[in-house]
Amino acid sequence: MTKEKMYTPPDAVLKNMRRSVAINKMLGREPDKWFDEFKIKDEYSLQEVKQLFKQQLTMLDKSVSSKVRMPDGGPTENFMAYLSYGGSAGFSWTKKVLGEEPSSVNKSFYAYDEDSLNREEKITGFDLPIEKQHNEELMQVTYVAMLPDSTDLTGDYTSAEDVRKAMESFNKSAMRANLFHRVMTDKFHVVESYLAPTDFVLNEIPVKKGTWLMTLQVTDENVWKMIKSGDINGISIAGMATVISEEDE
Secondary structure: OOOOOEEOOOHHHHHHHHHHHHHHHHHOOOOOHHHHHHOOOOOEEHHHHHHHHHHHHHHHOOOOOOOOEOOOOOEOHHHHHHHHOOHHHHHHHHHHHHHHOOOOOOHHHHOOOHHHHHOOOOOOOOOOOOOOOEEOOOOEEEEEEEOOOEEOOOOOEEOHHHHHHHHHHHHHOOOOOEEOOOEEOOOEEEEEEEEOOOOEEEOOEEEOOOOEEEEEEEOOHHHHHHHHHOOOOOOOOOOOOOOOOOOOO
16 A cells, blocks of 8 residues: 655744744634644645645635734734645645646646745734744743733732833842752853733744743753753742732732
8 A cells, every 4th residue: 555645844834824823812813714624734645735725825816915904903814814824835835746746737837936935924013033932053042931911820910010020120130040949050041031012923922012031041051951851941030029819909
């Protein structure tokens, strides 16, 4: 029995797909029904590539544009659907696959731009020039320090104003780092500590405006390995705060 040939999309295609999911979640929207059944995968069969191409053609016929906005401030549903099918990178990839198939008669129909295979869609207000969650070359990692207007794992609610005050207090201090709240260390240090200026997507993860973000510069190979393996998977500000019960309010 011959094994079915599978096709691997470029990274830009998968990133566009995942970005559509993240933005829809941020805006409280439901994903495109067809795409919800299609799923994001590392490999697709030829039949799935054909289905993807058909959906992309349908979206193009509906005047897809990232600049047109809905009342919630996000792109139109048609553009989000187009993004969920890989955007321009996805369209070029499906044309490349189908054009190279032996059964393809009109190969000119599947002409594509090679550069667009690696094109990640830019959406104003949802994409800041930040690509740092893991920067292998610089050994830097970006974490969320505190979320605004949210309840943490201990059940305590923190407002956006309190997050801002905590960040400002931390930035005015020596910003010293330690491991596991116990050992002061020089194996990494804080290079950035700031509030997200707007809602955006960081490596397919939606980040809410007012979120406290912190970037660490790691200088020790063993600590970097622990970060990449997940043994170190976050940061804690270890701060002191006054807790006000709901009854007191």
